[in-house]
Amino acid sequence: MADEFVERSLDEIRFWSRIMKEHSLFLKLGFTCEDTQLIQEADRFYSIFENIENRALAFTPDVDPRVIYDFNNVVHTATCHIWAFKRKVLGLIIQCKILGSNFPLLVDHVSREAAYFMNRLKQLNTGTLDPLPDAVINENVFFLKIMADHAKFINHLLDPSERKLVEQARDFSHDFDQLLFQAIDLDSMRPQSQTQPLLDQFVDQNRVSVRQLRDFKKTARDLIEACRIKSIIPPLLADHVFREASHFLEILDAFDAALSHSK
Template sequence: MANQFVARSLDEIQFWSRIMKEHALFLSLGFTHDQKQLIEEAQQFITVFERIEEQLSKFTVNSDPQQIQSFNNQVYQAAASIWSYKRKVLGLTLRCEIRSNNYPLLVDHISREAAYFANRLKELNEGKLTPLPEAIIGENVFFLKIMADHAKFIGHLLDPSERKLVEQAREFSHDFDQLVFQAIDLDSMRPQSETRPLLDQFLDQNKVSVVSLRDFKKTARELIEACRIKSNIHPLLADHTFREAERFIEIIDLFEAKLKNN
């Protein structure tokens, strides 16, 4: 049990700390040159999460669970702080107090991910190590919305002349929006007793869609890196969204394994 706690904690921190660091970078690149204070704050968060990554490298699955619990608390504070920063940027943007190249939906999107990360660390320190069946739908709603957002961002950042890719991105956006609504409907109508067949079908359908989007992102990433398509997509952003799709697939696999063992 202790080793599982350590392993899950280190895995979450390894994945999401890199994501948080990259969010800070993407925000900084989207600000205008006169928004120096916001750029400096973003750069400070890059440093914060780089230090967390350095600390992370000193731990192993055999590390003292109490040390990991303390580390989780430290990283939780960093995740909560970057969440507050992102919400501040979102507020400034929605009130038109700043104008930048950071879409409001993108800022909201990355703040949702910071909240998810902070909450996951809190759950781990409370002993919630493995996914619970009753959490499946909510967790999928979160990630399905993330995937839908990614498709929208890709569609908007591609050059309009890339008509085929833009249309593919729009189709993915529509498909994942529908999956979000379907998940919400399922959560509302879910019977209190037997849910296994519904959840099995739900996870299978989601996995097929996520794998398809993951493959689209992989192709787009390779084309962007090779300068074979026209877009405003940073190569690191392409890789970033690909890794998040991979993460969602891993989580679906965890849920499927949990259901089989129940």
Template sequence: MSSLFVSRSLADIRFWSRMMKEHTIFLRFGFTIDQTQYAEEADRFRQLFEEIEQKSMAFDEKTEPEKMARFNMEVYHATAHLWTFKRRMLEYVLTGQMVCHHPPLFFDHLAREAAYFMRRLEYLNKGTIEPPGDAIINETIFYLRVMSDHTRLLSIRIDPSERDLLAETADFSYQFDQLLFQAIDMESMRPASQNKALLESFLSRNQTPITSLCEFKQSVCSMIEDSQVRHALPFLLADHMLREAEYFRDVLDGFSKHVSDMQPSFPTL
């Protein structure tokens, strides 16, 4: 383990612990007035991840790797408990035990992000700093699905009278669905699809759409701030979706740099 392990761990924890904290806020205000037990549980998770955020600020790149690894596991276990809570709420909604202000996809979406964060921490503690080829495809599938979910969740928060904005949201939804299906095809063609040329083409096809989606989400945030759009979308949620899109854009850039350093594959005759 090295300083690179520490810096990658801190970057992941500082970003994703903030995402987990905000998830608990969204969950908290999605429960109805009589669901105080779940609202209080969500609030306890919010406090937990606020503490994790604060603790992470006491670390820096000079932190001993062993100490960082222990903190990674502490965060892993906290996230695992939150994942369990999210999946329990999803089960209650799907089985009719609970009716709240969030659709089932919302709970599933939040749980998938928690599971992803846990995998990232596992990878890091096992010494996997640079992503192997299969992780590049798998993580791109994960993020494309997140972006596709965002477009659907945005559409149910924008007023039906905002026809142009909803049409633009629907266009992004279709576009990211198609990118997701292409990525799933790449995944099913492994290991042959993990060569340098195909991975470069695969990542390149995703970079322009995610840049456009970032710009669209930034525009939505600005319209909310300036009261220029009819909606039921809290600014924090819109900004949360924007930051995740920007994070995916940066992840793609990192993958592209990694793939550019790979040795080209040559067909065997």
């Protein structure tokens, strides 16, 4: 159990600290040059999470679990602070107190990911991870919304002349909205909905759609990096959303294996 705690903690931190670091950069790029204080705050969070990422990568698997417990608490505090920063930025945008190119939905999106990371660190340190039937629904409700958001962002950041890609992104947005509504329905029917056949079908269906979206993101990323399509999507952002889709697919694959083992 101690080894599993260390492995899961470091896996989560290595993945999400990089995500938090990149969020800081994306928010900074969306501020205007007049927003000097916000730019400085974003730079500070970039440094904080870069340091956390480097520390997490430096740990070896045989590290004392008590060290990781303390590290989780440090990371949790930093994530609470960046969550508060993101919510502050969202308020400023919605109240028209700052301009720039950060969509309100994008800022809400990155704050939801910070809240997810905070909750996961707390679960790991308290030993209260969700049972498999609850985890299947909770993770899907969260990540399906994230994937639907990504499709909307890609749609709006592609040049309008990229008609085929815009149409594909719009179709993915619709498809993942429908999958999310279906997941919310399954959630509201708990615990009666948490039967083996229903959860099997739920995971299988979502895996197919997430794999297709991941492949679309990979193609878009490669085209953007090669300067073969017109967009205002930074290559790092294209890779960022690709990595998140790959992460969700890994979670779904783990659920599929766990559900098969429990039969």
